[in-house]
Amino acid sequence: MIAELGLAVLWMAAALAVLQLVAGALSLRPATAHLAGVVRPVAILQGVLVACAFAALIWLFLSTDLSVKLVAENSHSAKPFIFKLAGTWGNHEGSMLMWVTIMSLAGGFVALIEKRLPENTLIATLAGQAFVSLGFYAFLLLASNPFERLPEPAPEGAGLNPLLQDIGLAFHPPTLYVGYVGLSIAFSFAVGALVTRDVGPAFARAMRPWVLGAWIFLTLGITAGSYWAYYTLGWGGWWFWDPVENASLMPWLAATALLHSCSVLAARNALRTWTVMLGVVAFSMSMVGTFLVRSGILTSVHAFAVDPTRGSFILALLAIYIGGALLLFGLRASTVTEGARFAVLSRESSLVFNNVMLCGILGIVLVGTLYPLLTEAMGVKVSVGPPYFNPVSAVFAIPMMMVMAVGPVLRWREDKGGRITWQVAVPALVSAVALLAVELLFAPNLLPALGLALAPGLAVASVQPLVGRNLRRTPLPIYGMVIGHLGIAVALFGMASEGAFSTERLAAMNPGDSQQVGPFKVALQDIGPVAGPNWTALEATVSASYAGGEPTVLHPQARTFANPPGNRTESALLTRWNGQLYAVLGEEGDDGRWQMRFWWKPFVPMIWYGGALVALGGLLALLGRVARDVKRLVAIDKIAYRRERQGR
Amino acid sequence: MFSASRHSRSCRAKSRHQARRQVSRLRSTRTVGVLLLTFLAAFTLAPPAAAQDMLPPAPYAYKQLADPAQEAKAQALMETLRCLKCQSQSIADSDAPMAGDMRHQVRTRIAAGEDPEAIRQWLIERYGDYVSYTPQVKPITWPLFAAPLLFLALAAFLLRGRFRRRKAA
Numbered sequence: 027m028i029a030e031l032g033l034a035v036l037w038m039a040a041a042l043a044v045l046q047l048v049a050g051a052l053s054l055r056p057a058t059a060h061l062a063g064v065v066r067p068v069a070i071l072q073g074v075l076v077a078c079a080f081a082a083l084i085w086l087f088l089s090t091d092l093s094v095k096l097v098a099e100n101s102h103s104a105k106p107f108i109f110k111l112a113g114t115w116g117n118h119e120g121s122m123l124m125w126v127t128i129m130s131l132a133g134g135f136v137a138l139i140e141k142r143l144p145e146n147t148l149i150a151t152l153a154g155q156a157f158v159s160l161g162f163y164a165f166l167l168l169a170s171n172p173f174e175r176l177p178e179p180a181p182e183g184a185g186l187n188p189l190l191q192d193i194g195l196a197f198h199p200p201t202l203y204v205g206y207v208g209l210s211i212a213f214s215f216a217v218g219a220l221v222t223r224d225v226g227p228a229f230a231r232a233m234r235p236w237v238l239g240a241w242i243f244l245t246l247g248i249t250a251g252s253y254w255a256y257y258t259l260g261w262g263g264w265w266f267w268d269p270v271e272n273a274s275l276m277p278w279l280a281a282t283a284l285l286h287s288c289s290v291l292a293a294r295n296a297l298r299t300w301t302v303m304l305g306v307v308a309f310s311m312s313m314v315g316t317f318l319v320r321s322g323i324l325t326s327v328h329a330f331a332v333d334p335t336r337g338s339f340i341l342a343l344l345a346i347y348i349g350g351a352l353l354l355f356g357l358r359a360s361t362v363t364e365g366a367r368f369a370v371l372s373r374e375s376s377l378v379f380n381n382v383m384l385c386g387i388l389g390i391v392l393v394g395t396l397y398p399l400l401t402e403a404m405g406v407k408v409s410v411g412p413p414y415f416n417p418v419s420a421v422f423a424i425p426m427m428m429v430m431a432v433g434p435v436l437r438w439r440e441d442k443g444g445r446i447t448w449q450v451a452v453p454a455l456v457s458a459v460a461l462l463a464v465e466l467l468f469a470p471n472l473l474p475a476l477g478l479a480l481a482p483g484l485a486v487a488s489v490q491p492l493v494g495r496n497l498r499r500t501p502l503p504i505y506g507m508v509i510g511h512l513g514i515a516v517a518l519f520g521m522a523s524e525g526a527f528s529t530e531r532l533a534a535m536n537p538g539d540s541q542q543v544g545p546f547k548v549a550l551q552d553i554g555p556v557a558g559p560n561w562t563a564l565e566a567t568v569s570a571s572y573a574g575g576e577p578t579v580l581h582p583q584a585r586t587f588a589n590p591p592g593n594r595t596e597s598a599l600l601t602r603w604n605g606q607l608y609a610v611l612g613e614e615g616d617d618g619r620w621q622m623r624f625w626w627k628p629f630v631p632m633i634w635y636g637g638a639l640v641a642l643g644g645l646l647a648l649l650g651r652v653a654r655d656v657k658r659l660v661a662i663d664k665i666a667y668r669r670e671r672q673g674r
Numbered sequence: 675m676f677s678a679s680r681h682s683r684s685c686r687a688k689s690r691h692q693a694r695r696q697v698s699r700l701r702s703t704r705t706v707g708v709l710l711l712t713f714l715a716a717f718t719l720a721p722p723a724a725a726q727d728m729l730p731p732a733p734y735a736y737k738q739l740a741d742p743a744q745e746a747k748a749q750a751l752m753e754t755l756r757c758l759k760c761q762s763q764s765i766a767d768s769d770a771p772m773a774g775d776m777r778h779q780v781r782t783r784i785a786a787g788e789d790p791e792a793i794r795q796w797l798i799e800r801y802g803d804y805v806s807y808t809p810q811v812k813p814i815t816w817p818l819f820a821a822p823l824l825f826l827a828l829a830a831f832l833l834r835g836r837f838r839r840r841k842a843a
Contacts, residue, residue: 259763260769261763261767263763268761324761370837378833382829382832386825386828390821390825393818393821394818397815397817397821404814406803407802407803407804408803408814408815409803409805409807409809410807411754411756411762412754412764412807413807413809414807414809414818421822422825530738532736534736534737612736612769613731615731621736623736
């Protein structure tokens with residue numbers, strides 16, 4: 027019953043999306059302008075209905091209704107509650123339903139609160155949003171129905187993949203999806219503005235919170251995903267340039283560029299076409315990401331050919347949306363004027379430079395991700411990995427970070443070089459000293475050395491915009507920028523340090539043996555069995571003492587899951603202020619000794635602290651902007667209220 | 675349960691990589707994935723893999739070289755070689771028996787004084803270009819190396835156009 031209800035509600039929501047699109051499009055003609063009144067309520071209702079459908083699916087998973095195919099294939103009655111919940115979106119159909127739910131809720135929210143934009147631009151935006159959701163409704167209802175019943179209820183579910191039964195991964199996909207969907211809203215704003223030829227600061231201000239929000243979630247999603255890979259895969263790697271990782275990195279790069287160009291448009295009414303273009307690119311990248319992840323093309327081009335329905339469907343959607351948006355952009359771009367002008371030495375210029383560099387990195391990641399698929403289709407398998415991505419993206423990233431150090435202290439429109447001599451000299455000096463010290467003391471490889479040198483300079487530079495300001499009166503978005511840039515410096519330092527200073531120790535050990543790993547002395551004390559709710563494990567007891575200090579006890583595990591059968595290493599981490607000790611329990615050798623793996627990774631947690639700081643910076647900026655918007659809305663309401671009273 | 679057999683251990687490695695792939699794709703069609711993997715394994719790796727699974731890991735699969743300089747060399751090379759049974763992991767990041775065997779090969783050859791690039795070439799001859807994460811410069815990969823230059827040129831062009839217009843204005 028619940029499943030049928032969910033499906034019915036989903037169809038109704040799809041029908042409302044059609045209405046929203048048609049009414050929205052028609053209301054742009056003067057003859058049928060009265061239809062505009064329908065669009066907002068329909069958008070809100072559509073959001074509510076999809077949320078009900080998603081709630082129905084969650085209910086089915088929580089109650090483990092095994093007559094529903096999706097539940098039977100992906101859940102199990104003996105799973106802990108939290109993973110039953112997460113199982114709702116830990117599969118293809120459920121995750122697509124979640125995507126549509128977040129998208130429609132966001133659309134409804136825009137309809138509910140957005141009051142800054144001219145009415146017809148907003149209606150065009152909502153129609154654009156309906157157009158995007160319709161594609162996903164079609165995909166869900168025609169090619170991946172989450173509510174499908176089995177002819178006979180299954181006796182027991184197949185369970186959730188052990189790797190997915192991790193709290194980090196339970197919330198990783200929703201985080202990324204919120205990011206993707208936020209970009210779809212930005213895209214709809216761009217389409218709305220293009221349709222009504224209304225690209226200006228009001229459009230940028232309406233779009234900015236969505237871009238910021240999406241960007242915060244993407245940042246968090248990527249950071250969490252990287253940490254998950256680091257501690258789950260058991261070899262201490264934190265970024266693999268895996269196509270799936272790249273699929274989430276590309277929208278982030280585009281969103282970062284969009285965010286900055288949006289700020290220029292909102293503050294200075296410059297970079298109009300550029301901002302709209304980036305809006306289209308950012309959403310295209312999340313579509314490309316979805317296509318890569320969902321179509322199965324990544325496993326191999328041939329896997330894609332085995333079950334091409336879904337892949338072709340998403341590919342068609344991709345072509346329609348991106349092609350359509352680019353066509354609209356091509357037709358209308360010439361009518362959008364450039365906007366305000368600025369000098370070569372100005373904050374706008376530094377932002378333009380960095381936008382171009384971000385797009386360069388984006389291009390590299392895109393080519394590096396898609397090219398192997400292309401050659402495979404031609405019958406040649408090649409691999410593109412870290413040895414390609416690292417140096418090539420550094421070619422763009424290093425100049426970008428240098429400009430990023432200077433940009434925030436430049437003035438809008440035009441600046442004089444002499445004014446900022448000190449602000450450039452101090453970080454440059456810090457970096458030069460750091461480079462010299464690193465080279466003399468450690469002489470690591472080129473890229474880590476550059477990273478270790480750049481990071482301190484960048485950190486100093488990122489707090490410079492606060493110098494000479496009244497800290498209590500500094501607006502929140504400025505703090506957001508400072509913290510965000512500082513986060514980049516911190517993350518860069520962590521990455522470079524991991525690359526330069528990691529030490530590895532692989533050892534076959536008996537209980538009682540000890541080993542030296544960097545500054546740590548580690549001793550294997552014992553190995554014994556433990557059991558969890560739906561797994562059993564071998565657990566090692568390892569004591570680790572830093573530079574002869576008090577020992578700390580670690581418990582790396584090798585877990586065995588029964589439903590479905592599978593195994594997972596549970597690495598044990600010992601975090602100090604200056605790095606992490608990473609311990610893994612491997613296999614038992616023929617001689618009865620245990621394969622232990624240890625890494626000492628100096629400052630590696632800074633990678634994720636940095637990511638978190640970047641997200642925090644975004645959050646502060648968002649709070650600052652939203653607070654100002656709310657104040658403005660309240661003021662508008664008050665004025666309207668007064669007028670009404672005076673009218674009486 | 676204390677001494678898990680070789681077989682289940684190797685399954686562990688397998689299921690992990692298969693799992694990583696599934697994680698990446700979050701696909702519900704696990705059965706398809708499993709079938710596909712079995713299919714791939716059966717066709718590409720079956721005889722050696724089956725043999726490997728029965729054997730204990732080669733000595734240098736989980737053991738470092740005594741000379742730190744040699745070990746560093748081996749590590750640097752292993753990080754740029756693809757584990758053929760995994761999704762997007764290097765042989766330095768993998769529990770798959772085949773990756774262990776390749777680590778053993780790399781370490782023993784480095785210890786014998788072979789040049790890392792010569793070892794890479796030897797592996798490419800056996801497994802094809804796919805095994806190397808460093809793309810080989812060949813006609814088929816030229817676009818890959820042209821792309822950064824193209825993007826740089828494009829960036830320079832965009833920026834120049836932008837700033838020139840400013841000056842003229």
